Amino acid sequence: MSSSTTPVGPGRARDPIWSPRPVDVDQSRITQFSEFLSSRTGSTYPDYGDLWRYSVDHIGEFWAAVWDFFDIVSEGERGLSLGASEMPGAEWFPGTRLNYAEHALRHAGAGPAIVAISENGSTETTSWDELRLQVASVARWLRDHGVQQGDRVVGYLPNGQPAVVAFLATASLGALWSTCGQDYGAAGAAARFAQLAPVVLFAADGYTWNGETHDRSDETAALRELLPTLEATVHVPVLGTSKVPTDSHQWDTILSEEAPLEFTRVAFDAPLWVLYSSGTTGVPKGIVHGHGGVVLDHHKLLGLHHDLGPGDRFFWYTTTNWMMWNMVVSGLMVGATIVLYDGSPAHPGPQRLWDIAADHDVAVLGVSPGYLLGCAKAGLEPSRDRDLSTLRMLGSTGAPLPEASYLWVRDHVRADVQVASVSGGTDVVSGFAGSAPNTPVWAGELSAPLLGVAMEAWDGRGESVVGEVGELVVTKPMPSMPVFFWSDPDGSRYHDAYFDTFAGVWRHGDWVTVTERGSVTISGRSDATLNRQGVRLGSADIYQVVEDMPEIDDAMVIGAELDDGGYWMPLFVVLAAGAELDDDLRGRINGAIRTQASPRHVPDDIIQVPAIPRTRTGKKVEIPVKRIVQGADLNRIVGSDTVDDVEALRYFARFRDGVSAYT
Template sequence: MNERQPGMIAASIVWEPSERRVSESNIKKFSDQIGIPFEPYENLHRWSIEQPEAFWSTVWDFAGIIGDKGETILLPAEDDGMLGAKWFPEADINLAENLLRGNDSRIAVYEANEHGVQKGVKMSELRSMVAKAQEGLRKLGVEKGDRVAGIVKNDLQSLVSLLATASLGAVWSSCSPDFGGKGIIDRIGQVQPKVLIAVLEYEYNGKSFNVRENIMAVSDELESVSAVVSLSETTDFALNSDVQLSTWCELLANDMEEPTFTRVPFNHPLYILYTSGTTGLPKCIVHSVGGVLLQHVKEHQLHCDVKKDDILSWYTSTSWMMYPWLVSGLASEASIVVYDGAPILKNRNSILWEIAEEIGITHFGTSPKYLATLEKCGYEPGENNDLSALKALMTTGAPLIGEQYDWVYDKIKEDLLLESISGGTEIIGCFFMGTPIHPVIRGEITCKALGMAVEILDDAGSSVIEEKGELVCTQGFPSMPLTFWGEGGDDRYFNTYFSKNEGIWTHGDLVKETREGTFIIYGRTDTVLNPGGVRIGTSEIYRIVEQMPQIKDSLVFGYPIENDEEVALCIMTENEGLDEEVVEEIRRNIRMKASPRHVPRRIYLVNEIPYTNNGKKVEGAVRSILHGQDVKNKASLANPGCLEEYLTLNKKNYF
């Protein structure tokens, strides 16, 4: 077995596709269509970035995009830079028209919750519901370009609301109901929606939560809102007298059966998504209809090998970019699963796998954190569930560590395409993915995504291999944001992604490209540790610590000392205790599996680890506290109360 240095990550193949799988793959058919062999993949990728007009035009044709493509594929920016270029400037399309496609009798959506699969919805039924919701929104005054905001669960009503909004050429933006009133206002308040669609209560892990007060507070705060649609059967709460209040049933109370579609230009706004916002107000990222659709069909069909009649699931909330990514699966004529609830229930770890077995999920999307939790609680999906239909398991949200690759193939399924994918809300897609033609390498992301001109730069701005560096993208792509919503949005957009390296997108990830063309992600550059001038990604420590059975969760950050910093580690243990023996084991494991530089000088026992509402650890919030700075947007945190413990961290004893 070869060893990569540094990092102690084994370069071992844990899965290879069969000849049949390769020959029947979408990417093989795509390569046949363009006349360029798919092996070696590097040649296909090079063509996709050297001939971007031909590549993206062929993606349009291969996916059968509904709409007028036009003759011109790309109008370059005046300075030939990434900003200002216009993709498909003559095109007219509509997202909903592309998603509501296919055989009327096929199941388009499976709706599920903590009680299991509730129903399957045929495409004809979905089209009818969208038609009625479209007419209801039209009567509320929604027109092309208006914003419709949802405070919604990941369920059928939310999906219908999104599709109805898109069908009108309007703009959709959503938050999950577990955000507090301030968190919602900080987000959708910035985009001033005309209509608010909201749940009044939701269930999570068997508990019911009433959010009426939050909805009333949001409605009172947003002067732009002229109508609120309650997704509950009653409207038992008060709003301002000039705001129209109706129920979901009332919205759909019309005779429409077939939706109409307002086609819009390729770069017309479709979604407004939000960054986590822990260092200030969330950034409102505006994404285009064409960019979203083209990026997603490329990723689904060419990289994930999603085909007609496959069943795609992803555990996500409506606040996360993976929600619209999931919804776009309909454009490939796959069925999608909308699941509302907790991924792991009290005394029932199996809920998502029971759903997968019942309906035959082919593509299962989740997070490394979820897999780690399953492993620690001892649940083995492959042993307990029939997963014969499952073809691919995909993860994102954090790096998937090598040991988790082993666990997936040992405890879920041996013959499985495992894809650790990485990108961001900012591009509503991925820079790195896998394919059904590549072997899967333990602990490494398989390849650059087609059409994405990715490089890794060192501190001098030179492209490097086998060294940690900054992830950049050197050419434009269709799913680049249009702007940040609000005053000065263009300037804020430029300053966020283009100010560090002139003319190229700087993403903010610390990454290493291997000689084999695979990738290892070490974390965000703004949370990189730098003790004694040595750059350490936080994931290098997480991958070791969180494999220890005694450790329930952990957080790594740089503890400031004079003009330097020390590696600090906060841990939660399974038995809520910590002794010298466990501490020594932690340090010994990190020293052996990483390096002496990685060993934390300070180890603290804490009661809770701070997370964003989208399930990402918040090292930056703790670092801000220790630097005496305020955490500017606690509303972005799922558990902001836990920060009180970190305010006194420098007074606590540590190991």
């Protein structure tokens, strides 16, 4: 592929910084699965690459093996694993009926199922038996209030035990669940929920963030007015300080009335939940996933790739706004104890998540790249200051993880902790590439495509490329791909979102490189590509260089085509305390980009800004900023409740028409 169509990026180290110990590989569940598969096929799979190739060459047989290995509970004739394989429209396991909640609640006993931690330090532990009783009580109440299969139930809730219980109760009936955090105002929550015409709302009285309590009684009242289809509201006391609405039902009262635990088994592709796009370019689109696809994929991802099982503690920092909340709840399906934290990851200091991991014997911890970068800049020494002996895997997602963060984990956490950077998305509520217990780790790289994911990098001609940057595509269906978009009766929005570039092939919108050794690097969103003189570069390659500098707390780069035919590529930076954007710092930033990323992508201007706006799930809103710089009306391209700091986004209006406005 010629340089005129190929993004460029920094070189990568050749030697892995982590390799699995043979004893750990032998004891892993992925090895058990390989042996199980060998007994079925008569072939052997001596390493991960062999297993992955089987999983994509024989995709129906692979997912049938996952089904049997994890003993998926269902009724009806299973029949073909893959009844139809065309995308979109693939049909998985026709004739089967199952239920997500039944798998999440298969375990019983007095052992802990959920450990829920509040920012103030209070901790509530719920056993498996208690969780089953609570879900049964809420499900009975929902049934008594007329909720049936296909109805929609929504939660305006923080990341605590009630959100998990309400979701599982809803799923047990075959009803659809959707949730968002209370950092959304009523308008932002209604932009999501009103599309669904929900019949029941679970709403907390408020939440705590960064040491401050936020009473959301007024927002809940406003939200109820914006949801005219509601037939009942359940008040969930979290703060315990606000006035209880007189016409609402009380969470504690519902839990006090015991009921038998029952499950409505539904078709494999029956809707389970509705997740949402980030909503930075219009009304958030509702992405619907099915019971069966999530059950299968999350067993594979958590059970095989993360090696989670009974007795393990699983903690991924998230809020109810993000798909990782759904992934954490799925830890229950493999018998893991899930650890929930409701609060700021940096309160009372950046060590908070490490403290939780140490205090609760966490085996798999998930954080964001930004959190690791902040820990490094704060000079934290997690392994020196706390006992992290149970930690074996550190996951990271939400953005590409730079090489420096891999090295920081090795040097300051533990050298034998596997760094498992994962690339996926809300679209599939899963991953495309990541790690496994039997894959080495190279700094700055994802170890391999995940099992069952026929992921490739394609150039503009639709040809697979290795060692070069291309579009991330998936050439064969995954069970967790959306069953449909909400309010998309003819499927046109769904088709246009993923299949309008390459017919019958999922195009995700990321720039990726599949290396000669099979690992994967992510260069950023392809719709935010920096195109200078025909040479493309992912924004992540710029961030990897710039955000490693101690003077820079945060950064955003855009490439804006201007009305006069010009192209303006500014780098916006948030400085660390005490730093000054003088000629010396500008020169060092430009020099680092020139030598470590690309000489053609040295920014036209380096501009200090007070903050970098992000979505509620932590992604930089590069496209809205680009459109504002190009002159678009902010109110038409993004809702105020879809970004974490709308004033930070408004700040960029001063750069309309590019550098001329800046100068």
